[in-house]
Amino acid sequence: MAIACVVLDFDGTFTDVVAEGAPFQAHFRAGLERLVGRELGAAWDEEVAVLRNGVDSYGWEMAGRIVAPAVADPYLTATCVAHRLFQRFGVLPEEGPRTDAVQTLYREAYVHSATAFKPEAKEVLEALLATGMPVSVVTNAHTDMVEAKLDRLAPRGRERLKVFGDARKFQLEDADPMDARFAALPESQVLEGVLGRPVYLRRGRYYAALRRIWETTGTSPESTLVAGDIYELDLALPAALGASVQLVARDNVLPYERAAVERLGARGGVDRSLRALLPRLR
Numbered sequence: 001m002a003i004a005c006v007v008l009d010f011d012g013t014f015t016d017v018v019a020e021g022a023p024f025q026a027h028f029r030a031g032l033e034r035l036v037g038r039e040l041g042a043a044w045d046e047e048v049a050v051l052r053n054g055v056d057s058y059g060w061e062m063a064g065r066i067v068a069p070a071v072a073d074p075y076l077t078a079t080c081v082a083h084r085l086f087q088r089f090g091v092l093p094e095e096g097p098r099t100d101a102v103q104t105l106y107r108e109a110y111v112h113s114a115t116a117f118k119p120e121a122k123e124v125l126e127a128l129l130a131t132g133m134p135v136s137v138v139t140n141a142h143t144d145m146v147e148a149k150l151d152r153l154a155p156r157g158r159e160r161l162k163v164f165g166d167a168r169k170f171q172l173e174d175a176d177p178m179d180a181r182f183a184a185l186p187e188s189q190v191l192e193g194v195l196g197r198p199v200y201l202r203r204g205r206y207y208a209a210l211r212r213i214w215e216t217t218g219t220s221p222e223s224t225l226v227a228g229d230i231y232e233l234d235l236a237l238p239a240a241l242g243a244s245v246q247l248v249a250r251d252n253v254l255p256y257e258r259a260a261v262e263r264l265g266a267r268g269g270v271d272r273s274l275r276a277l278l279p280r281l282r
Helices: 017-036 043-052 074-088 095-110 121-130 143-153 204-217 231-241 255-262 274-281
Strands: 005-008 060-062 065-068 135-138 161-164 224-228 244-248 268-271
Touching: 005 204, 017 074, 017 095, 043 074, 060 074, 065 231, 074 095, 121 135, 121 143, 121 274, 135 204, 143 161, 161 204, 204 224, 204 231, 224 231, 224 274, 231 244, 231 255, 244 255, 244 274, 255 268, 268 274
Parallel strands: 005 135, 005 224, 135 161, 224 244, 244 268
Antiparallel strands: 060 065
């Protein structure tokens, strides 16, 4: 089916997440030190090393299930390290309050993130918007922050670029309201030979944002191209629903992410450049 709708992730997909994340991580770490009541010293680096060496065993964990790789970008790494350090130092031992504290730290530190678009970001956004098809950004970040960054980039057609923030792509829950499409999703995906843990698919908040786009644009998963830089957060759910996906490869893209997209055949694509999106619209 021809592509009639484009959905884009934001941080790490259209931005240089390492450059943007440096000031974020500094503010996040300072806030975390205040909450745990001590300087972190080498403890932060020790936890980062554990996460880098345990892709099959460690990640961003919610209710005992890993929802994303821990080391894909500075935002994920900070989030995962914070959870581990809270537990290490016996602060906020219960998951609910700990998750709330980490999310507050994230929002407060994200205000300080830099704005560093990839060199081709404006060119590609303008080309996507020039097609006339609906183009939307679905992101975990706060809507206002992403809107402000896009306003500064100011691509032609900016007024038609819709932003759906606070998508909580990491949240494993049923859709509300439930529908037949979501109900048919398996709970998880097994990537034989490349990942020793499941990839969880039933992310109700993310699905709600996608469903709203499909309902308001009169499109469907099968006619949608979704682009993102983290397979589990951005691409696994839409791919399972029948969408085409494009992995915008990071410097540290994990082998299982590349393999998962390549196994989709013609529905999957992997490339470092955003420009690789454009031929897929033809």
